[in-house]
Amino acid sequence: MSRKALIVEDQPDIRKLIVMTLEFEDLELHEADNGADGWRLAQGLRPQIMLLDVMMPGELDGYQVCRKVKADPVLARTTKVVLLTARGQQADLEQGQKAGCDAYLTKPFSPLELLDTIDRLCAVTQ
Amino acid sequence: MPIQPSAQAVISMLERISDPLLVFNVAGAVTYANRAARQAPGSPQTALSGHPQVREVVRAVALGTATLPHHAKVTVTTASGSQDFNCTFIPGLTNVDVAVMLPPPAAAAPAGGGGTTLSLSQIIELLRSELMGPVRELLHSVAEIGPSAQTEQIERASERLNDRLRRLIDLVNVFGDDTLLDDNRVEIPAMVRSVVAELAPEAARQKVRFVTNGDDSELPPLYGSEKLLKRALRECLENAMRHSRREVKASEALLVEIRYLSSGNHLLLSVNNRGASSMQQQRARGMQAFAADEKPAAGGSAGNTQGTPQAGLRIGLPLAKRIVELHGGQVRVGDPEADEVQVLMELPTGAPNRGGSKLDIAQAQKYAADLARLMSRQRKERA
Numbered sequence: 001m002s003r004k005a006l007i008v009e010d011q012p013d014i015r016k017l018i019v020m021t022l023e024f025e026d027l028e029l030h031e032a033d034n035g036a037d038g039w040r041l042a043q044g045l046r047p048q049i050m051l052l053d054v055m056m057p058g059e060l061d062g063y064q065v066c067r068k069v070k071a072d073p074v075l076a077r078t079t080k081v082v083l084l085t086a087r088g089q090q091a092d093l094e095q096g097q098k099a100g101c102d103a104y105l106t107k108p109f110s111p112l113e114l115l116d117t118i119d120r121l122c123a124v125t126q
Numbered sequence: 127m128p129i130q131p132s133a134q135a136v137i138s139m140l141e142r143i144s145d146p147l148l149v150f151n152v153a154g155a156v157t158y159a160n161r162a163a164r165q166a167p168g169s170p171q172t173a174l175s176g177h178p179q180v181r182e183v184v185r186a187v188a189l190g191t192a193t194l195p196h197h198a199k200v201t202v203t204t205a206s207g208s209q210d211f212n213c214t215f216i217p218g219l220t221n222v223d224v225a226v227m228l229p230p231p232a233a234a235a236p237a238g239g240g241g242t243t244l245s246l247s248q249i250i251e252l253l254r255s256e257l258m259g260p261v262r263e264l265l266h267s268v269a270e271i272g273p274s275a276q277t278e279q280i281e282r283a284s285e286r287l288n289d290r291l292r293r294l295i296d297l298v299n300v301f302g303d304d305t306l307l308d309d310n311r312v313e314i315p316a317m318v319r320s321v322v323a324e325l326a327p328e329a330a331r332q333k334v335r336f337v338t339n340g341d342d343s344e345l346p347p348l349y350g351s352e353k354l355l356k357r358a359l360r361e362c363l364e365n366a367m368r369h370s371r372r373e374v375k376a377s378e379a380l381l382v383e384i385r386y387l388s389s390g391n392h393l394l395l396s397v398n399n400r401g402a403s404s405m406q407q408q409r410a411r412g413m414q415a416f417a418a419d420e421k422p423a424a425g426g427s428a429g430n431t432q433g434t435p436q437a438g439l440r441i442g443l444p445l446a447k448r449i450v451e452l453h454g455g456q457v458r459v460g461d462p463e464a465d466e467v468q469v470l471m472e473l474p475t476g477a478p479n480r481g482g483s484k485l486d487i488a489q490a491q492k493y494a495a496d497l498a499r500l501m502s503r504q505r506k507e508r509a
Contacts, residue, residue, distance in 0.1 A: 017489065035476070055311075057474065061311070061346065
């Protein structure tokens, strides 16, 4: 059975690029373009991997969604969160760690690095 | 053509890049132009294809005598005149081609050269550099004279002048053509606490107490300029503090309430004067004074208002409004007859909507660089 991946990213072009990258793997892909929808989808799907943009318009940004996932007793066990963001300052990384993310990749991201990160995190979950 | 049909995904990606991009083969001929390049003025894909200057750079790159990125101005001369293209040569999609990125049309240098006129922001910058030094010098000299009633007065006047200058600079910064906002992640409760702490000494002198009221835990963040948002809040709080003080006896303590709450995709931040609660009429006068900051003082010239607190405040509210508007929000000033809200800031939460933005060249290059390795890895896995 293929693993589920949820991509939460507000920029359609970047989302498409992530989809194109993840299509190289055996993953069932789901998408959301804002944090609130991403959080709702995550609760229903319980994906193995969640790729989260940090800066998104609306009620919840990536850090907040990540915190919610990690505070949820079910999702905290099933879902690995990768924050994917243009914010690469040390303070941003620390904020990501505080939110409980499992990996933090900065944009422009390397598709190879993204796939390797996903493989590594999924291997830990299995 | 160096771009293989199997790399259709890459082409679709390059089409989305907002900067004009051309790909040249080793002979210096254009093999690909993205949509932005095809639509760029001066038809760079035709004008630059096979151009001797481009050929020379491509050859130098192939021979290893030029390193990338390489910047060059390429002049194309035709029967109708000559045109300059500011080219940035970058690695192509394969090992045998070179890409050229051109600045987007809006970023191109203005025709005619310019350089002899000053923009408003340059004038203000000039004023700042000319005036800040003497003001600091004055403050320093006053400090050296030693304390007296007169020196304290001069010191206060200098500080006011300094403060007005800083406000003017911020005003120009946010009204300028080239206003660029940061994308700081701003948590409103922390920002309110910080501004209240900054104003605490002045508030204590004026017997004004700030109280905050809001749910800190689930409040969404704002993205923008922390410095400017702080400035907007500070202006609102200073306004509230000074106007409420004017309406109530100096011996009476005053209360200014700051409330924040989340409402859908917006964050509402209100500043209310809670002064002498029994003085309905006085509160109404306070509101009028606040609202009047939006208009020039009636019948007042710069000369007769210079020493009053209102003179500085006239910068304050338009500045706060502009800052909030730049962040996609709005400021509403309460009805003077109403009981409650004096100033309400409504700001969109989260990052600005970037739905229509284009993919940047750095991301496209990274993807293109990894694509071949990804495909080869996939082939190996299948085998």
